[in-house]
Amino acid sequence: MRGKTYDEIKVGDIDGFSKTITESDIHSFSAVTSDFNPIHVDEVYATTSSLGKKMGGRIAQGMISTSLFSTLVGMYIPGKGALYVSQSCTFKMPVRIGDTLRAECEVLEKMEKNRIRMATRCINQHGQVVTEGEAVAIAAKRVEDVI
Numbered sequence: 001m002r003g004k005t006y007d008e009i010k011v012g013d014i015d016g017f018s019k020t021i022t023e024s025d026i027h028s029f030s031a032v033t034s035d036f037n038p039i040h041v042d043e044v045y046a047t048t049s050s051l052g053k054k055m056g057g058r059i060a061q062g063m064i065s066t067s068l069f070s071t072l073v074g075m076y077i078p079g080k081g082a083l084y085v086s087q088s089c090t091f092k093m094p095v096r097i098g099d100t101l102r103a104e105c106e107v108l109e110k111m112e113k114n115r116i117r118m119a120t121r122c123i124n125q126h127g128q129v130v131t132e133g134e135a136v137a138i139a140a141k142r143v144e145d146v147i
Helices: 023-033 043-048 050-055 062-076
Strands: 014-020 083-091 100-110 115-123 129-138
Touching: 014 062, 023 062, 043 050, 062 083, 062 100, 062 115, 062 129, 083 115, 100 129
Parallel strands: none
Antiparallel strands: 014 100, 083 129, 100 115, 115 129
C-alpha cells in the first residue's frame, strides 16, 4: 500500500490488517525488549502462579498488540512517509498465542501541520476489543513521499 498524503486523507477513513500472534512473536518480542516476564514465556508459571491462574495461562505482552498500530501508521493510514507522533492505549483483555488480531485505525481529525488524529483498536477473532486508544501521526505532504 502506498499510503495517502495529508490532502488525500479524509475524516472517517478506516483501514487495517490482521495478524495471528504466535509463540515465535512472543519470544522475538522478548528478545527485542528484554521483557521476559514469566507470564509471557513460562508455561509452568503461567498455569500455576496466582497471576497466571487469574489470566488463564500465558498471555502475550500487551505492547505486541499496540506495536501493530505502528504498522498501521507506516503502511496504511497515513502510510509511507508518515511519522508517528503519539499513542495512548488501554488494554481491555489479554492476548494469547493463536489469537488473530485485526488492527484498525479510523481518522478522527485533520489537524494543523499535516497531523492527523486516529482512533486505534485491536479486535480478536471473537470480535472483542483487546486494545484501544488514539494516535497522532504526521502525514506526508507530497505524493513523491508516498509512492
